[in-house]
Amino acid sequence: MPASERLMRDNALTSRVLLLYGAAERRLGQGEDLESGIFLQSAEVMRDFVHGYHEKIEEDEVFPVFKKAGRMVDLVTAFQNQHAAGRQLTDRIIAAAPGIANSDQRKALSDAMHATITLYGPSLARENTDLLPTLRSLMTPTEFDALAQTLEKAESEKLGADGFDKAAKKVEAIEKKLGIHDLSQFAPKT
Secondary structure, three states, X not given: OOHHHHHHHHHHHHHHHHHHHHHHHHHHHOOOOOOHHHHHHHHHHHHHHHHHHHHHHXXXXXXXXXXXXXXXXXXXXXXXXXXXXXXXXXXXXXXXXXXXXXXXXXXXXXXXXXHHHHHHHHHHHHHHHHHHHHHHHHOOHHHHHHHHHHHHHHHHHHHOOOHHHHHHHHHHHHHHHHOOOOHHHHOOOO
């Protein structure tokens, strides 16, 4: 799989976690009781897959390509700052999740999820429309192919065999618990 396609696929999984956060935040706001495992499992995907693998590989392998070429350097710097902020927000979610019976903890959890959605929504859109489509043009075909192999190896080393598939299945299971897995429910009634 080409490097940019793999990175966009990873971003799509991140978007699904943001949808989990959005659904959970709405339900918490409506006073619904949710099991803390939903928040912990969602945040674990963010911590392990998004921060631990995807963002790390971007920072180590993708962003330097742009910096070396002198292209989109401000955007890359903004992404790096957002990654750091995202890790802090994930830590806040993990810390608040076990105590959701407490109203202060529920508010802290809800605020951290909302901030994560606010942080990552625009970032993912810009990455997928601006940064990643440009990546191939900054590399030779051989370098681009080598990057794809580096991403695949890093995923396997960091997350084990079928790391993406395992993370996607975890997200799917949480979507089912929250009742947001069936896409037909989101179609407007005509």
